Amino acid sequence: MERFTIFQKILLYLAIAVFMTFILLPFFEMFMASLRPLQHLFRSPYQFWSDDMSFQAYTDIWDTVPLLGRYIFNSVFLATVTTFLCMSFVIPAAYSFARFKFRGKKISLGLFLGVNMFAGAVLLIPLYKLLRSFGFLNTYAAMFVPGAAFLVPTGIWLLKAYLEKIPIELEESAWIDGASRMYILKRVVLPLAVPGLIVVAVATFIGAYAQQFLFAITFNQKREFMPLPAGIFEFIGYQSVIWNQMMAASLVGIIPVLIIFLFLQKYLVEGLTKGAVKE
Amino acid sequence: MVSENSDYNSKWQNLVRSQTFYAWLLIAPSALFLIIIVGWPLAETVRLSFTDAGLGGEKYIGWYNFEKLLNSRKYPGIVGRTFYWMFLSVSLKMILGIIGALLLNVKLKGRAAFRVLVMPPWVVPMAIGCIGWLWVYNGHFGIIAGVLMHLGILDGPFEFLAYRNSAFYSAVVTDVWVGTPMVTVFFLAAMQGVSQDLYEAAYVDGASRWYRFRRITIPQIMPVIITMSLLSAIWTFNSFEIIWILTEGGPRGATTTMIIDTYKMAIANYKFGYGATRALMVVILLAIFSLLYLIVLNKVNERFKLK
Numbered sequence: 001m002e003r004f005t006i007f008q009k010i011l012l013y014l015a016i017a018v019f020m021t022f023i024l025l026p027f028f029e030m031f032m033a034s035l036r037p038l039q040h041l042f043r044s045p046y047q048f049w050s051d052d053m054s055f056q057a058y059t060d061i062w063d064t065v066p067l068l069g070r071y072i073f074n075s076v077f078l079a080t081v082t083t084f085l086c087m088s089f090v091i092p093a094a095y096s097f098a099r100f101k102f103r104g105k106k107i108s109l110g111l112f113l114g115v116n117m118f119a120g121a122v123l124l125i126p127l128y129k130l131l132r133s134f135g136f137l138n139t140y141a142a143m144f145v146p147g148a149a150f151l152v153p154t155g156i157w158l159l160k161a162y163l164e165k166i167p168i169e170l171e172e173s174a175w176i177d178g179a180s181r182m183y184i185l186k187r188v189v190l191p192l193a194v195p196g197l198i199v200v201a202v203a204t205f206i207g208a209y210a211q212q213f214l215f216a217i218t219f220n221q222k223r224e225f226m227p228l229p230a231g232i233f234e235f236i237g238y239q240s241v242i243w244n245q246m247m248a249a250s251l252v253g254i255i256p257v258l259i260i261f262l263f264l265q266k267y268l269v270e271g272l273t274k275g276a277v278k279e
Numbered sequence: 280m281v282s283e284n285s286d287y288n289s290k291w292q293n294l295v296r297s298q299t300f301y302a303w304l305l306i307a308p309s310a311l312f313l314i315i316i317v318g319w320p321l322a323e324t325v326r327l328s329f330t331d332a333g334l335g336g337e338k339y340i341g342w343y344n345f346e347k348l349l350n351s352r353k354y355p356g357i358v359g360r361t362f363y364w365m366f367l368s369v370s371l372k373m374i375l376g377i378i379g380a381l382l383l384n385v386k387l388k389g390r391a392a393f394r395v396l397v398m399p400p401w402v403v404p405m406a407i408g409c410i411g412w413l414w415v416y417n418g419h420f421g422i423i424a425g426v427l428m429h430l431g432i433l434d435g436p437f438e439f440l441a442y443r444n445s446a447f448y449s450a451v452v453t454d455v456w457v458g459t460p461m462v463t464v465f466f467l468a469a470m471q472g473v474s475q476d477l478y479e480a481a482y483v484d485g486a487s488r489w490y491r492f493r494r495i496t497i498p499q500i501m502p503v504i505i506t507m508s509l510l511s512a513i514w515t516f517n518s519f520e521i522i523w524i525l526t527e528g529g530p531r532g533a534t535t536t537m538i539i540d541t542y543k544m545a546i547a548n549y550k551f552g553y554g555a556t557r558a559l560m561v562v563i564l565l566a567i568f569s570l571l572y573l574i575v576l577n578k579v580n581e582r583f584k585l586k
Contacts, residue, residue, distance in 0.1 A: 002482070009387070016382050016393055019375075022456065023397055026411030029422050033414050042420060048429075075404070089309040096305035100298045108306065115317050116510065117565045119517030121538050122558040125327065125551050126320030149316035152309055154510075181301060206402055213406040213520050218546070229406035243414070250407045254399075261402050265395055272468030 027251070034058070034248035041244055057248040064235065064245055067223055071231030072253045075212060078144050078227050079257075082208035083201055086148040086155055090200065093152075094159035095185060099168070115153045120146060120214055131219055142219035143212060143227065151207050155200050162196030163189070165274070199271030202264050209257055228253040321562070327555035334549045344556035353532070358564070361536040364451065365516045371455045372511055373504065376462030381492075383463065384470050394467070401460035409524040412453045416440050416525075443533035446526050450534050454521050458514070462507055469500040509572055516565055537561050 004012065033041065035053040061068055097109055120127065127146055128137075136142045166189065174188045190197070216230035223231070232253065235246035328344055330337040348354055383394050400408055415421050418438030427433040439449045473496065481491050497504075519538050522528060528535035528543060535543075541561060545554025 004385075012382065012385055012387060015378075016387075019379055019382060020393065020396055023400060023460065025422070026408055026415055026456070027399060029415045030411040032422070033420075048425065089312055092305035093309040096302045100302035102299035102302040105302075108310070112309070112313070114566075114569075115313055116513050117517075117569065118317055118321060118562060119514075119519065119538065121517065121519040121542055122561050123317065123320040123324060124542070125545055125555065126323035127316075129323070130316070130320060146316055149313055152313060156309065210402065210404050211520070212404060213524075227404075229404040232407065232410065246410060247414070250410055254403045254407055257402065258399065261398070262395065265398060269394065269464060269468055269471075272465060273471040 030247040030251055034244050034251060036244055038242060038244050057244045058252065061245045061249045061252065064242060065231070065249065067226075067231065067234075068249055068253070070224060071226055071228045072256065074140075074225060074231075075209060075227040075229070075253070076256055076260075078140060078147070078212060079205050079209035081140065082144040082147045082151065083205045085144060086151045086204050086208070087197070087201055089148070089152050090155035090159055090204075091190075091197070092185070094156045094200075095163055095189060097156065097160045098163035099171075109156075112153045112156055115150070118150075120150060124214075124218055128219065136219075138220050138222045138225070140225055143215045143225075144208075146215055146219075147208055147212065151204050154207070155204050158203060159193075159196055159200045162199065162271070162274075163193055165196075166192050195267065195271045195274060198264070198267045202261075202268050206261075324555045324558050324562075327552050328559045330552040330555075332552035332555070337552060340552070344553050347553070348556055348560065357532075357535055357537055357540050358560075360447075361516060361538075364447075364454075364536050365512055368451050368454045368458070368515045368518075369508060369512045371451070372458045372462050372515075373508055375455065375459045376466050376507070377504075379459065379463035380466035380470055381496075383467050397463055398460050400456050401464070405457055405520045406524055408457060409453060409521055412449075412456070413440075413525060416449050440526055441530055443530060446530055447533050450522050450525050453525060454515060454518055457521060458511060462511060465503055465507055466500060469503040470496060473499040505576060509569065512572070513565060513569065516568075517561070537564070 032048075034057050035055065036050065037052055037054065037056065040050065040052055065071075093112075097105065131137050131142050131145070134141075134145075136145060170188055170192070171184050174184050179188070212227040213229040216227050220226065220230075232246060232250055235242045235249065327337070329339055329341060331340050331343075379397060383390060383397065415423055416439035418424050418436040418441070421439070423439070424433060424437050428436070437445075440446045477495050477499070478491055481495060486494070516536075517538050518536070519542065522534050522536060522539050523542070526534045528539040537557065538561060541554055541557040544550050544557055548554075
């Protein structure tokens, strides 16, 4: 195939630079704001660089909001529990949709995907009543139970597409050798599906981690159970907002997950390419 | 075809066919879970929408809430704004997603790093990303206003979130920012799944890059584009956190979409019954939209196959 000329390469890099600027702009802005002392943050005219920048805010955040570490932990913990709960529902259902022909398959699959249409925000009041009657209000469960439910449909859709790519012959021969259905699912299908499982689990984890705000502010009042996206608003006081520390805490708070993600992202694109994404 | 084999095959096939019970057994836990967490609240929303439920109790009031809503002067504007919001935001996400995926698919040095760097807006909690954008849009100290003032394009501070139009489009930009990375990654995965032979054959035939993009890349990844646009449309329609954190639906309702409006009515004003009516409207309109989308899609597919 033809190569790119130097000129074309420069244009491509320029385009990537513009794209990346858009993607990374808020993070850069947060970092810059976190470095400015609070009293100098509100300074006109706008200064891009100033001499008084420091990392002071990064040590102050832990005193201003003593539970910050807890919030960061809660976020990761909630996303992990949500992912495991969600996957335990998704795996058998996706396998069933991928392998079996049965009455009501199309309709039930359609109904599952239809759940995507109901955002948590639409169903808040009945959900509140429901969680109250289970005694889940103001516990971790108030956040991970509805969180997992809304992630199940997409999980089934992604994993079903992946499982359909696994040749059925392997299961046939295991069946003929006398293996039970449960044994086939556990020992034949699941090991082969590991790359697909990783993709779906990572996508679910991202969903569970990125969207913890609404359920947290509505169903939980206990500070010790708050995830980071809700807890971060403690930097907004009655009198003033400690912006620089809020920015610093936001950046510190997302580091654990960014590190986890750095190791997993390779599997995500690879796994999606291998089939989960195709019809 | 060996006869023994086909014998086994037909046995297996019979078994698969008679597996309705086992299939449903595997689906049952998810189905039950969703019926409790999503199905029941939906039914309860329908019931509430016919009541005047609030903090002080509830009684049945028939279609009163619906009549009130349909006669409300503000409501058509909110519905129109929601669809405009969805259409604009989803189109931009798709366009940027394709461009982004193309750029990240080119063999260039640093490609692996770019692929990682594109993902943070998707991975990071939306609320955190929005806090960053709050500062970006700040009129005095934000980077956009700051740079524009330095360049002399703006002669004074400009609060992006304080005026009706700029607030709306700022919210669109942030929503696009949140949604683009996921779309990009899915498109990228789809592009990598396209057989390289197709491109080489076209190249040998003298097809230009643009032609190969139009005639190979786009048709090959079309199923993913279609699925992602529908999913993205539904998510954007229901997008809550971004608008809530940036503007809470303001200034003067300029960024109030149906979901924000529903939340305000039900949670902030404690009008659970009237709020439920609005929630139901969101569900009904989304269902109609999704059905229309799928019907139009089927028609297009049929025509495509006939050719």
